Amino acid sequence: MIRVRAAGLLLTAAYLCFVAWLLLRPHYAAWVPAPNLRPLATIRSDLASGPLPAARRLSEGLGLLAPLGVLLPMAGGRVDVPAFTSFARTVFAGLMVSLALEFTQTLVPGQLFDVDALLLNTAGVAAAHLLVVPGARRRLRQRRPAVTAPQPAPAPAGLVP
Template identity: 50%
Template sequence: MQRNEAGESTGTAPAVSVRLRLLAAALLAAHLLVVGWLTLRPLDVPWAAAANLTPLEGIRAAFAAGPLEGARRIGEGLALLAPLGVLLPLVSGRLAPSALSAWSSLVRTAAAGALVSASIVMFQTAVPGQVVDVDSMLLNTVGVVLAHVAVVPALRARLRRSHAAYQGATPKITRVGLGPWTDVLSAVPREY
């Protein structure tokens, strides 16, 4: 695939414009700052619960406290890093329409979300008042995947439609003949 002067691809796969990528990068930086402030600030609490290292144990405990508390806990976990599911593919500029790249985009985004969530959990071990919870890491990763699956295919379709509208006719490239030295080289007998 070739790129033109603006950095956009001229092949069949549409590229994300530079302005949109810069906007997504600014939104990603702002979102990560807010997430860092929410999850890594020291809390002044009289006591702290023990760390939860058993998967789904914290969710069970939240539902044991009531269905509203369980729904709040799941909603917070899913929503915290969900914007990464949309912002990361926009920042990378990879919104290609092929099925293989769609799966690889989902895997890359899920892995990045899991790494960000694991980093937050690791940093929380050194912050007073913050409790390490493996369920938050699982919910954050699922939130990233759900946001990616819900929004990115629609973005791809919209990008393809806008790309097709502005693309115009396919340029014709003239055929290039053989090089000038091919006649000379073909006259030389080959030795085997």
């Protein structure tokens, strides 16, 4: 389990660095739209643009932080955690990472806050967690050797009560 946890911590840190590099680069444009503070407004406009552009934009939003749905529990290194507790903890952490990225983007030229990106990123973390983590934990519990209770020491010969 220590190896899994160490690998999870390393991969999570590397992935977060990659996402920060990807999202926090300046985008220089002559015109920048207003920040989106209305839930589902960007998603509606994406759906109105046609099926292929909408699928691309929505899958980008869902897939950006989805690996955290697997990497965060892996970094925790726990196998015997209640499923709902693990799910709630992972989704909350994904929400906080997404929120931190969205707020940090407002400091970068050409980047704006979008509440729909927050919703899609969090949904991607939740979906990845539900698809991978319960099965992986089940397999890890099955592979783990069974812990047997210690046997009492035999009584010395000749001292039978």
